[in-house]
Amino acid sequence: MMEGSISNRIRALRFHNGEMSQAELGQRIGLTRQTIAAIEAGKYSPTLEAAFRIAEVFNVPLGEVFQWEAAPTH
Amino acid sequence: MPFRERTAWLSLIAMAVTFGPYFAIIFAGYLPARPLPDLRQLGLFALVSIVRMFILGIGYLYIRYESPQEARTPLDERDRAIKSRSISSAYYVLMFGMVVVGCFMPFSSTGWAIINASLFMIVAAEVVHYGVVVFCYRRQA
Secondary structure, three states, X not given: OOOEEEEEOHHHHHXXXXXXXXXXXXXXXXXXXXXXXXXXXXXXXXXHHHHHHHHHHHOOOHHHHEEEEEOOOO | OOHHHHHHHHHHHHHHHHHHHHHHHHHHOOOOOOOOOOHHHHHHHHHHHHHHHHHHHHHHHHHHHHOHHHHHOOOOHHHHHHHXXXXXXXXXXXXXXXXXXXXXXXXXXXXXXXXXXXXXXXXXXXXXXXXXXXXXXXXXX
């Protein structure tokens, strides 16, 4: 299986969207502030639906919010 | 700390301060077995249940008063995932307990020994349930 991790740019996107708060983002997509904080910190991977909703809030493609970083192979 | 993590802590604390002493008294043998219905056993269990309900009631009202908006917020996908994981973990503990209590103990024990063993397994399953909730919220905080 391919090893890797998911990173995201939610913090940066919130900043570029008028310093949107975690609570406001959460409210717009039906998640709690704590869940947004966990996603931002990479400690929780959202469902595909929630990921699309986040991308829609920022009006960007999904790939600009979440990135897959493959672990280096030896 | 999220509202749901605090309620899980509350349940764990309520369990520890009520059923902790209860099982300590039972396992230490301070209440020798008597024929059913053993009113001393029944009284102790009733007292523990009332105290636990009191702690949970007061504690829940306080937590709800502290964060009213969060208390009204429905579960989101992460809350549901944590709930599902905690319930499935507790299920295995409960199943193990019910097999021991329901299939083996009737051949060797009677009365309150069986009741207390089943209570113990229910409490153990609840501790696992709320423990997993706290662990998941802590890990993802």
